Amino acid sequence: MHRTRYSTFLCTSLLALLCAAPAPAQNSDIGTVTPERVEGALQMRPYSPYANRTFPERPLFGDTHLHTAISFDAGMLGTTLGPVEAYRFAKGEQVIASSGQAVRLSRPLDFLVVTDHSDNFGLAADIVAGAPNVLAVPEGQRWYNMIKEGQGFEAATEAYMATAQSRLPEALNYAPGTRPYRSAWEQTIKAADAANDPGRFTAFIGYEWSSNPGGNLHRNVIFRDDGNLARQVEPLTTIPPMGTSDPRGLWEWMQTYETKTGGDVLAIAHNGNLSNGLMFPIVEPVDGKPVDRAYAETRARWEPLFEVTQIKGTSESHPFLSPNDEFANYELWDKGNLDLTVAKTNDMLEYEYARAALKNGLKLEATLGVSPYKIGMVGSTDAHTGLAAVEENNYFGKITPEEPSPHRLTNVFQTGKVGSFTGWELSSSGYAAVWATENTREAIFDAMERRETYATTGTRLVVRFFAGWDFEAADATSRTPADAGYSRGVPMGGTLSGGAEGISPRFLVMALRDPIGANLDRVQIVKGWLDRDGNLEEQVYDVAWSDDRVPGADGKLPPVGNTVDVKNASWTNTIGSSELITVWQDPDFDPAERAFYYARVIEIPTPRWTAYDAKYFELKDVSPDVPMTTQERAYTSPVWYTPKG
Known part of the structure; x- marks a missing residue:
């Protein structure tokens, strides 16, 4: 009753005030945002705790390491999804996986980098299709036949080793400067630029430089720029004479790119657990000399981040290195190097794991004045399926043969002289979280450079x-x-x-x-x-x-x-x-x-x-x-x- 009386009284009073008030001027600036008002508002201490904020307000989740059919190994192993499908999937669309199954993310990602291997861009597609130039070479004919007979894994392994050991026939060497290589790079660029939607979804241009001098030294290279700049260069490979397996060669390539285009590029070091002690050296693996200031400065300049977790395990720390850490024994891969030709020994572990690298970085900084290992953390998938799907209940595997099936737990998908990896040992991991001020290439890239990032194992x-x-x-x-x-x-x-x-x-x-x-x-x-x-x-x-x-x-x-x-x-x-x-x-x-x-x-x-x-x-x-x-x-x-x- 009292509420009714009060409401009636208030409405009557307001009506009287409105009737008595003079009419607003015809040219009134009420509601107009003038520079003076903006300046005054910025100088005031706002009541709203959210006003005048300039810092990031939410993390953006994405994947900085995903392969499609363009990658030599992925394509040879049956992946049919390309960059266009990869970006569609990351945006939340349902797609049909290479194994014929419908798949969709629980929630869209905020960003994605397709990082196909730069070695032999485009070759896998021609082998699978039986292109005339491929079938004219005995090795090409052999690998084509193996794929048709269901031996894609064996064909991919043979082709990979031929590439790594510089035994690939010249006719199958899809190198920078060749038409098929350039075509694959252009396909990569166009897919990213078409998928990029500033404010809603960020699609970066990128590739993976796949050095493997006895251990995995891969890096994912990410451009801040669009195709107008990125297409002025072609990715660096590891195949001589134009390519190199020395990370210093990659850093030189990156500097050349920035000098030539005025653009911006960074590299993320691959999960280190398969490097057999080469990822975070204190003695340079190339020439055997102690890491010097030039190495430290250059690496710190180009590699602000480290991929600490992905499908091939986690490289935060290890029980041998951190015996008092009850959570260090998590999703470890410590049998050997990438192709399991050299067994892992405990003395290698210190130079593979993030925590040990950070510690060694402190010592190097004390003597050199700069740490080469001042690294931020990200996770990513390294999936070779075109699908950034690593939630535990929505895991679509490392490679197409490891997409959901009754047999994938027991499939032996990687073998070598010192052992093998079985399907169940793969990890459903991970994602990169970035504290960026907005969902754009520029803002996310800048946050990566300042290392305002964290890694997750697939959770958000x-x-x-x-x-x-x-x-x-x-x-x-x-x-x-x-x-x-x-x-x-x-x-x-x-x-x-x-x-x-x-x-x-x-x-x-x-x-x-x-x-x-x-x-x-x-x-x-x-x-x-x-x-x-x-x-x-x-x-x-x-x-x-x-x-x-x-x-x-x-x-x-x-x-x-x-x-x-x-x-x-x-x-x-x-x-x-x-x-x-x-x-x-x-x-x-x-x-x-x-x-x-x-x-x-x-x-x-x-x-x-x-x-x-x-x-x-x-x-x-x-x-x-x-x-x-x-x-x-x-x-x-x-x-x-x-x-x-």
């Missing part, structure tokens, strides 16, 4: 990570924590220095679960440092966790539990937290010691892709060696601490 959880000197506990209770992060600290990928005497750095870290994914188990901060005696050290700290658990006497946090029903490939979010956020201060900080810090966010256990396969195909006799659960995770780019002076 949101992670923020900042370092500063004066973060407060209240910053972790704000619903706009990034305001404090950017205004009083540096984000992931940045460098922290200074600080008052006796003050330890503080870290603001927050994680929000994937909306259709699993709850969070914990947030950890991984620290590595160079101590006063020149020793490299590391420590993993649990800084935020779910379910009111209490660390034990050994300082370890009890496991979060496990709700996975393997038989039904399901789980419940009855354990874990939907979000975790905290401010943590380093209790072991020494201002004289160089250090890095990165966040690792771990989800509760969920079914691995192998469990989904077992349920769908009703597999009865799955080996107990096959893991059926996983704990997906994210790795942020580090923040580095540099002492004064």
